[in-house]
Amino acid sequence: xxxLALPPRARAAVLVTRGVNALSRHLGMGSGTVAGGHxxxxxxxxxxxxxxxxxxxxxxxxxxxxxxxxRLLAVAVEGALGPAATNATGSNMPQGHVTALATSxxxxxxxxxxxxxYVPGLVASLTPDVVVLLNLSxxxxxxxxxxxxxxxxxxxxxxxxxxxVAVANADDPLVAWAAQVAARPVWVAAGLSWRADAVxxxxxxxxxxFAEPPAAGWSCTCGFSRPAPDVWIEGxxxxxxxxRRTRLRLQLPGRFNRLNAAMAAAAAGALGVPAxxxxxRMGTVGEVAGRFALVTVGGSRARLMLAKNPAGWVELLDLVxxxxxxxxxxxxxxxxxxxDPSWLWDVPFERLAGRFVxxxxxxxxxxxxxxxxxxxxHRAVPDPVAxxxxxxxxxxxxxxxxxxxxxxxxxxxxxxxxxxxxxxxxxxxxxxxxxxxxxxxxxxxxxxxAAGR
Amino acid sequence: xxxxxxxxYPELLGTYGDGGNGRVLVHRARWRGxxxxxxxxxxxxxxxxxxxYCLGGGEDGPQLQAAESLRDDGTLAAAAAAGTPVLAVxxxxxxxxxxxxxxxxRPLEGVGLLDVTTVKAPAPRAVGEILAEPLxxxxxxxxxxxxxxxxxxxxxxxxxxxxxxxxxxxxxxxDGTEGAVAGRVVGTYLHGPVLARNPALADVLLGWASxxxxxxxxxxxxxxxxEERLAAARRGRRAAAFRRRVEAWRR
Numbered sequence: 001x002x003x004l005a006l007p008p009r010a011r012a013a014v015l016v017t018r019g020v021n022a023l024s025r026h027l028g029m030g031s032g033t034v035a036g037g038h039x040x041x042x043x044x045x046x047x048x049x050x051x052x053x054x055x056x057x058x059x060x061x062x063x064x065x066x067x068x069x070x071r072l073l074a075v076a077v078e079g080a081l082g083p084a085a086t087n088a089t090g091s092n093m094p095q096g097h098v099t100a101l102a103t104s105x106x107x108x109x110x111x112x113x114x115x116x117x118y119v120p121g122l123v124a125s126l127t128p129d130v131v132v133l134l135n136l137s138x139x140x141x142x143x144x145x146x147x148x149x150x151x152x153x154x155x156x157x158x159x160x161x162x163x164x165v166a167v168a169n170a171d172d173p174l175v176a177w178a179a180q181v182a183a184r185p186v187w188v189a190a191g192l193s194w195r196a197d198a199v200x201x202x203x204x205x206x207x208x209x210f211a212e213p214p215a216a217g218w219s220c221t222c223g224f225s226r227p228a229p230d231v232w233i234e235g236x237x238x239x240x241x242x243x244r245r246t247r248l249r250l251q252l253p254g255r256f257n258r259l260n261a262a263m264a265a266a267a268a269g270a271l272g273v274p275a276x277x278x279x280x281r282m283g284t285v286g287e288v289a290g291r292f293a294l295v296t297v298g299g300s301r302a303r304l305m306l307a308k309n310p311a312g313w314v315e316l317l318d319l320v321x322x323x324x325x326x327x328x329x330x331x332x333x334x335x336x337x338x339x340d341p342s343w344l345w346d347v348p349f350e351r352l353a354g355r356f357v358x359x360x361x362x363x364x365x366x367x368x369x370x371x372x373x374x375x376x377x378h379r380a381v382p383d384p385v386a387x388x389x390x391x392x393x394x395x396x397x398x399x400x401x402x403x404x405x406x407x408x409x410x411x412x413x414x415x416x417x418x419x420x421x422x423x424x425x426x427x428x429x430x431x432x433x434x435x436x437x438x439x440x441x442x443x444x445x446x447x448x449x450a451a452g453r
Numbered sequence: 454x455x456x457x458x459x460x461x462y463p464e465l466l467g468t469y470g471d472g473g474n475g476r477v478l479v480h481r482a483r484w485r486g487x488x489x490x491x492x493x494x495x496x497x498x499x500x501x502x503x504x505x506y507c508l509g510g511g512e513d514g515p516q517l518q519a520a521e522s523l524r525d526d527g528t529l530a531a532a533a534a535a536g537t538p539v540l541a542v543x544x545x546x547x548x549x550x551x552x553x554x555x556x557x558x559r560p561l562e563g564v565g566l567l568d569v570t571t572v573k574a575p576a577p578r579a580v581g582e583i584l585a586e587p588l589x590x591x592x593x594x595x596x597x598x599x600x601x602x603x604x605x606x607x608x609x610x611x612x613x614x615x616x617x618x619x620x621x622x623x624x625x626x627x628d629g630t631e632g633a634v635a636g637r638v639v640g641t642y643l644h645g646p647v648l649a650r651n652p653a654l655a656d657v658l659l660g661w662a663s664x665x666x667x668x669x670x671x672x673x674x675x676x677x678x679x680e681e682r683l684a685a686a687r688r689g690r691r692a693a694a695f696r697r698r699v700e701a702w703r704r
Contacts, residue, residue, distance in 0.1 A: 199464045340601045342644045345473030365678035369649050373480050
């Protein structure tokens with residue numbers, strides 16, 4: 001697509017989008033993705049449809065794994081389709097999509113992360129080639145959060161999208177309910193770590209019965225049951241239609257990232273990219289927008305991880321739990337996190353028993369009380385940098401002290417305000433990293449205060 | 454015999470972390486040497502016998518299902534009538550009343566443990582930090598209650614109940630009171646979970662359930678959390694008052 005092929009109004013809107021974004025960046029008001037999109041849409045409300053015309057378009061949505069799967073898919077299709085227009089900064093509402101498309105080369109394929117609520121509108125206006133539906137579970141308790149309502153809105157949208165391939169998680173009943181009506185579903189066995197929001201059958205309000213892991217499968221007495229998967233992971237291999245096996249080697253850690261990659265590979269397949277090529281390219285991704293990044297915080301090495309809701313926490317606790325080293329857990333409750341951190345009680349923090357946890361962030365007091373009742377050894381240190389330092393000291397002391405993780409260390413120095421200056425007593429910068437898990441804004445706070453990326 | 458704390462229908466009434474109330478109760482009993490067990494009771498089975506029942510918050514559909522199951526089952530009403538303590542939070546509070554509203558506002562029959570009636574509130578949902586000063590005689594001497602509320606109902610208290618507390622910041626029942634108490638049944642809109650933020654209330658319930666005199670625990674961390682939340686709610690209240698005054702000037 002050539003920009004000149006756009007209608008005059010859309011052309012003007014593109015110029016406005018770029019101009020406002022450049023201005024916003026220049027004034028230091030942000031990363032320059034939202035304001036321009038806003039302005040562009042004000043000039044031409046149909047701008048997204050115009051910009052998407054003639055492109056291959058894939059949308060990625062779900063409660064967890066959106067940003068990572070979007071990145072994996074964009075990388076997977078790069079060889080076959082060229083660099084894709086993508087909203088890598090996580091601006092996953094229409095303003096961000098406008099910016100991603102308006103600033104990309106004409107005709108470039110688009111791989112867009114989409115907030116769950118915007119799926120129906122975008123499916124209708126962009127007629128995407130592929131929609132990737134990862135999972136649906138509770139998130140941000142203080143907002144209207146009827147996951148069932150989201151699933152039925154997806155369902156209506158897909159019923160009206162005959163040329164869209166729905167790459168859907170067969171293990172999540174709400175997602176399966178939505179994608180059941182798609183003209184062209186591709187079912188991926190992408191796992192479900194959090195069942196609490198899926199026990200009510202979306203078809204009949206009855207109860208879904210789940211097979212006990214490791215067996216997969218679920219069904220309701222009304223007949224609604226898990227669709228047979230077209231793509232799944234078996235041992236080290238990704239298995240795709242026709243029994244084709246591809247060894248799945250990723251730098252990103254964790255079972256959930258392997259499942260994200262399976263979803264991305266299925267979507268790449270729908271865009272004509274063979275599984276082995278998609279997998280090889282996805283293996284080059286080492287971090288995604290700071291997730292799993294190795295950084296230096298206050299002179300200590302840390303591995304940063306993000307978990308935004310109970311389902312995400314369950315996944316990350318699985319990842320970090322085999323171990324005895326200290327962990328830093330950061331909790332905020334700003335608007336972007338949800339103002340009500342009661343969900344801390346839905347997370348099985350009991351799994352951290354035996355480890356020393358440094359609770360940090362603006363709501364570290366809530367977490368400290370939660371950890372008290374989980375009977376997990378912990379300490380609340382509101383400043384995140386000081387928290388990482390304390391964990392690093394305990395880690396270093398544990399390593400030096402012949403494996404005694406709780407070796408005595410004077411922790412008073414790091415309590416309260418951050419200690420200025422160079423690392424005084426933390427683990428050496430080249431030591432093993434401290435695992436740091438934060439919810440949304442706690443994670444971004446740490447990322448912005450980290451060096452050495 | 455161990456103290457049985459029953460969390461009622463966690464799959465239906467477990468949207469806001471209220472399952473934590475059961476855990477708080479069990480741990481606070483055990484830390485005092487009282488043997489206690491946590492029973493998570495699913496809706497598709499008969500409610501087990503218990504020494505203390507906890508109900509949490511939930512969405513509209515599950516709330517209706519829970520009310521129907523509890524009325525059919527009968528165990529909870531019989532236990533409450535026999536003096537077994539019940540803590541009912543948010544949607545749970547609404548369904549232990551006489552009636553509560555469906556999503557479309559139509560009144561639905563509750564379990565009837567508390568003489569309260571909930572109707573759909575006209576205003577937007579009450580969402581935010583809430584502070585309330587305990588009023589009920591049975592809870593005399595309790596410190597300020599703190600929690601997070603998230604509901605769209607106004608609850609009217611009948612003559613058969615006392616208000617649990619007087620609202621200092623937030624909405625609560627909608628008439629300046631918060632929650633309701635009758636005998637050993639306590640209803641409240643406070644999440645947090647409420648017993649994690651208000652350990653003194655947990656100990657009142659435990660005292661009722663165990664009949665034992667409870668030794669004090671080291672609640673330093675709960676105190677730190679309470680102090681922070683009390684300050685935040687008061688700041689929020691001042692900010693809201695300021696916004697109202699600005700609005701008044703503009704009109």
